[in-house]
Amino acid sequence: MDNGSAHGSGDVKTNHLERSPYRRARSSGAGRRIQPWRHGDLHHGLRIPWYFADEPKPGRTGSIDASYGIFYAGMWGSNVDFGGSGTGQELATVEIDYYAGIAPTWKGISFDIGGLYYTYPGAFDPGTEFDYFELKTGASYTFGESFTVGVTNYWSPDFFGETGTGNAIEGSAEYVFGSQLFNFFTPSVSALLGYQDVDDLGDYTYWNAGLTLGFMDNWSADIRYWDTDFSEAGCVGFNGGANNCDARVVGTISASF
Template identity: 40%
Template sequence: MKFFKLALAAAAATAALSGAAMAEEVSLSYNVGIASDYVFRGVSQTQEDPQVFGGVDLGYGIGYAGVWASNVDFGTSDPSIEVDLYGGIKPTVGDATLDFGVLYYGYSEDKGLTPGKFSYTELKAAVSKPVGKVTLGAAVYWSPEWPGDLGSATYAEVNGSVPLSEKFSLSAALGKQSIEDAADYTTWNVGVGYALTEKLALDVRYWDTSEHDFGDIYKSRVAVSLKAAF
């Protein structure tokens, strides 16, 4: 928790120093898509069934906020809908972009904006930096209470992406999910993106985890998604 307090303080100081250069324009963008499977940190959130999703993002200077929704299926009678709320700031230091934010993962059977049976909150600290044609990144997410009363949880990831041509790109990530009162696991993914148009993109991605014994939803899979952004 001390790490996040220091990170947020540093972000606030950076934002104050760059305040004069902040672009005072509000931007609004939308996205909608479909996928063969909703995979989150290597784990299927739809029992390996298709996903339909969409979201709205608001930007103002280095600040951002948004809402995103998707169908889910955890193998029980509930929940069936996930609605995420998030916000934060993205200051820059040289050619590196920082990202400090808060995310709330809400589910249809939980009420209000507080953690419930399924819902939970995470704090995020991330950085990305171009190195030649490659963009490298790292991120840490921390939750004070994981669903199921499993205590605090941390997800740490390193990632990278590189353009292969004008329309093709390659990206990959390696992460570890650690939960206070549950077993940890490692996850990784690698995929190719293709820009069908300026607003429509296709992604084909291989996912896997270190713990296939946790069940079928933790096993290796390939997910295909089609996303429109405008």
């Protein structure tokens, strides 16, 4: 999701693996999935990621978010590619996610408690269900004005494809530099480490690290390295493709309005 800030974005979603190199897992900065707006307003954003891999493909995403006080809600959409069925029919080409929650603060700690519902309109999913729900609980703390650490948990009663209970926990860190680069860019570095476990699919660890350059108030450019500890065989079982969990570098241009 576009988080509305000019830095700390690392957020990429283009595959049903919530936390793979294709798809950002989403706490502060490094790969956050949903960061609520902290003020009462209505915003929308555009994100264009590009994957530097064996088969690079551009992605297009957009979001609209609203908040009032500690309450927030929004929706996010993207093109996706889950491949084809045995009959040649595309499994899914569009993803639209809906989310809402609260983001209170207490003694300098920022909390985020919300629900996320992932949908794939027009998906070809006979015998199973792609759509699913997750409960998100997270907290983050900023030391001074520059260094933020966070932990976030995502729990689903029935994960993608009706594969049973799913749970993921992520730790993240972000440092925002106090001075501008070339009097134009506001640089930040961020990283995330996560662990995903699903009843019928097993478990794996994922991580990312990258550099974000904020500019012109509403724009940011992000370059990020993603990887998992999946073997090719494990990736086929979890995601349907041996190369879908490989390491890769993702470049993203984002704007919020």
